[in-house]
Amino acid sequence: MEVASSVTCITPIILLLLFCGSAAGNRKALYSVEAQDNGIEVVDMAPPSDEGICKSMVETRGYECEEHAVTTKDGYILGMQRIPVGRSGGTPGTRPPVLLQHGLLMDSITWLLLPPEQSLAFVLSDNGYDVWLANSRGTKYSRGHTSFSPNDPAYWDWSWDELVAYDLPATIRYVHDQTGQKLHYVGHSQGTLMALAAFSKTEVLNMLRSAALLCPIAYLGQMTSPLARNAADNFIAETVYWLGLDEFDPRGEAVVKLLKDMCSKPGVDCTNLLTSFTGQNCCLNSSIVNLFLDHEPQPSATKNMIHLAQMIRQGTIKMYDYVDVIENMKHYGQLSPPAYNMASIPNDLPLFVSYGGEDALADVNDVKLLLGSLKDHDGDKLVVQYRDDYAHADYVMAENAKQEVYDPLIAFFRLQ
Numbered sequence: 171m172e173v174a175s176s177v178t179c180i181t182p183i184i185l186l187l188l189f190c191g192s193a194a195g196n197r198k199a200l201y202s203v204e205a206q207d208n209g210i211e212v213v214d215m216a217p218p219s220d221e222g223i224c225k226s227m228v229e230t231r232g233y234e235c236e237e238h239a240v241t242t243k244d245g246y247i248l249g250m251q252r253i254p255v256g257r258s259g260g261t262p263g264t265r266p267p268v269l270l271q272h273g274l275l276m277d278s279i280t281w282l283l284l285p286p287e288q289s290l291a292f293v294l295s296d297n298g299y300d301v302w303l304a305n306s307r308g309t310k311y312s313r314g315h316t317s318f319s320p321n322d323p324a325y326w327d328w329s330w331d332e333l334v335a336y337d338l339p340a341t342i343r344y345v346h347d348q349t350g351q352k353l354h355y356v357g358h359s360q361g362t363l364m365a366l367a368a369f370s371k372t373e374v375l376n377m378l379r380s381a382a383l384l385c386p387i388a389y390l391g392q393m394t395s396p397l398a399r400n401a402a403d404n405f406i407a408e409t410v411y412w413l414g415l416d417e418f419d420p421r422g423e424a425v426v427k428l429l430k431d432m433c434s435k436p437g438v439d440c441t442n443l444l445t446s447f448t449g450q451n452c453c454l455n456s457s458i459v460n461l462f463l464d465h466e467p468q469p470s471a472t473k474n475m476i477h478l479a480q481m482i483r484q485g486t487i488k489m490y491d492y493v494d495v496i497e498n499m500k501h502y503g504q505l506s507p508p509a510y511n512m513a514s515i516p517n518d519l520p521l522f523v524s525y526g527g528e529d530a531l532a533d534v535n536d537v538k539l540l541l542g543s544l545k546d547h548d549g550d551k552l553v554v555q556y557r558d559d560y561a562h563a564d565y566v567m568a569e570n571a572k573q574e575v576y577d578p579l580i581a582f583f584r585l586q
Contacts, residue, residue: 223251223303223311227282232257233295238302239314240344242336246307247314250341251278253303256296257286265300266379266583267349269341273359273385273566274478275420275467277310278303280358280566288572290356297580300349304341306333308417309468326416329477329490330360334367339374346377354583355381358566359532362386366540367487367510369519380520380586382579384565385532388512388540390478391485395448395530402482418475420467449530449561453568487512512543522553522582524575526560553582 224235228251236252254262270291272280281291281303295301305312307328308320318325345353355378357365362383368374369381393399477490489507492498498505521544525537544552555578560568565575 223249223278223282227279228253228291231286231292233286233292234262238344238348239312240340241314241316242307242340244332244336245316245318246336247312247316248307248337248341249305249311250344251303253291253295253301255300256292256298258296260298262300263349265298267300267302267345267351267353268294268583269302269304269345269353269355270294271304271338271341271355271357271361271364272306273357273361274474275470277305277312277468283567284569284571288569290566290571290576293572293576294580299354299583302341302345302353304337306337306470308470320417323414323416326471327473328471329474330363330367331477331489333360333364333474334371338364338368342374342377352377352379354379354586356384356579357381358384359387359562362532363388363487366512366515369515370510370512375516375519378519380522380583382522382524382582384524384575385529385562386523386525386537386540387532388487388510388543389485389536390481390531390533391483392535392539393482393531393533398531399482402479408476408479415472417469418472419469448563449526449528451561451563451568452528452559453564453570455569512540513546515544515547517547518551520551520582520586521547522555522579524555524557524565524579526562526564527556527558528561531562553578 222237224237228235233253234255236254238250238252239247240250241247255265270278270281272278278291282289286292286296291301291303308326313320315325320326342353342355355365357363362385365381365383366386366388473490480491481487486509488509489502491507492501495505498507502508523537523541525532525534527534541554555575557564557574560574565571568574
């Protein structure tokens with residue numbers, strides 16, 4: 171399929187679209203804390219109508235939408251959106267809940283980019299599910315904190331370890347408590363990493379029905395993306411971090427300069443940013459590019475980028491490595507960071523795993539390592555789908571994703 175050249179600016183993760191957009195506007199906290207219940211502060215303050223995802227992306231398509239937020243145990247205020255019923259109506263509160271978690275440098279708009287008949291959030295809603303959309307800390311609708319401003323370096327002192335320990339439990343518990351039901355989970359890219367690491371522990375498991383993992387990331391050591399690997403191998407993230415850049419803002423001047431420098435290196439071809447970073451996506455339509463650039467990419471913590479770079483270089487799934495053994499001892503009580511044990515994921519947890527043969531980030535060989543860790547999983551609880559023509563962005567933006575991925579995913583949910 172021929173894709174317009176403007177689509178080379180689209181990718182759901184890391185830094186490589188950054189030539190495509192202008193500097194981001196000022197971002198601000200949209201919520202305030204009002205109540206606390208069982209250690210999670212529940213916030214019910216909708217953002218201004220001209221800024222909220224509900225108003226701008228959901229209600230305009232004919233769906234009901236609610237703005238919610240929770241505060242994590244470490245003080246980050248996370249915006250969430252809920253689509254309680256589909257366009258055909260229904261009884262709110264009785265539908266099975268589904269929580270959708272986006273990937274790196276994205277937010278919940280990931281699930282709303284395509285037309286309603288094709289976007290996963292709307293497809294789930296029209297198929298009888300109570301849909302909840304998460305936004306990770308640091309993104310536009312999750313900029314609040316009980317103590318810090320995003321201008322404070324302490325605000326950005328986190329990696330995906332904290333997304334596993336705080337963000338994911340807070341959002342899962344909130345949906346569980348609001349609906350009174352166990353929930354299904356869908357993650358893309360970093361959203362799968364968060365889930366897999368959390369599933370290897372025990373905190374969230376009793377609140378889940380099942381999980382769908384699109385472009386699953388547990389191991390990154392064999393990824394073929396030349397740009398991502400070049401960034402990791404050359405310690406680019408560490409360089410930025412020690413220069414004092416705590417917030418990794420993809421549209422910021424410093425990060426764009428880094429991208430330019432990286433693209434000038436021998437052997438790195440940035441002519442087509444999308445292909446050189448994510449792999450050759452088969453099925454994107456250029457009509458979503460302007461909508462994408464209106465909202466994405468979103469910031470992350472530079473420390474998070476370092477953590478992902480460590481995974482690429484080391485081929486392991488471990489907690490953040492402070493390199494200094496004294497710091498590691500301080501945080502972990504041991505000289506090196508502990509690993510997340512994928513083999514400890516319960517064998518009876520229903521999992522739907524879908525990965526693509528053209529994905530340069532969730533590489534086939536890395537996914538096979540993950541599947542090897544799940545080799546003892548109950549046969550009727552693990553569904554694995556392989557699309558030989560799909561790359562990383564196809565899973566959230568392909569025009570045929572509904573037929574090829576989402577319909578099988580929903581069929582899996584209905585069996586749980």
